[in-house]
Amino acid sequence: MHSVTVSTFLSASPDQVWNTIGDPGGISSWHPVVAESTLEDGMRKCTLANGAVLAEQVDEVDQANRSYTYRIVDGPLPVEGYTSTIKVLDADGGCCVEWTASFGVTDGPAEETVGMIKGVYDAGMEALRGSF
Numbered sequence: 001m002h003s004v005t006v007s008t009f010l011s012a013s014p015d016q017v018w019n020t021i022g023d024p025g026g027i028s029s030w031h032p033v034v035a036e037s038t039l040e041d042g043m044r045k046c047t048l049a050n051g052a053v054l055a056e057q058v059d060e061v062d063q064a065n066r067s068y069t070y071r072i073v074d075g076p077l078p079v080e081g082y083t084s085t086i087k088v089l090d091a092d093g094g095c096c097v098e099w100t101a102s103f104g105v106t107d108g109p110a111e112e113t114v115g116m117i118k119g120v121y122d123a124g125m126e127a128l129r130g131s132f
Helices: 014-021 024-029 110-131
Strands: 002-010 034-040 043-048 053-062 067-074 079-091 094-105
Touching: 002 110, 014 024, 014 079, 014 094, 014 110, 024 034, 024 043, 094 110
Parallel strands: none
Antiparallel strands: 002 094, 034 043, 043 053, 053 067, 067 079, 079 094
16 A cells, blocks of 8 residues: 655644635635536545546545545546545644545556655645645
8 A cells, every 4th residue: 555645734723724625525616636526425526627537435524623534436546445534633823734645556656656646635735825
């Protein structure tokens, strides 16, 4: 299994940031790589800026702890067993957003797939830093 973890500090309150990112179906409102997103019956559909479509099962939304966990069930990525969690943590003077994933790579060099996923997560964090 491979993993990716990215995090960033924001000088906004955890609740402010969670209000922006806490709705799994609303990821397209803040993430520049996701052109469209919907959530119906726990299934999130993300259409990426390049036209690729991901189907993701949202397994848990924990409002009290400001986190949600999802897994990819269909899409073009060469991954299997992909599970990811995004959460907002309390931090002095603001909050920390942490996004983690674990997955197996099914095709091609693992470093490329890990780098691609890290790049997507980094783009989201950069967008959040620009918003808060």
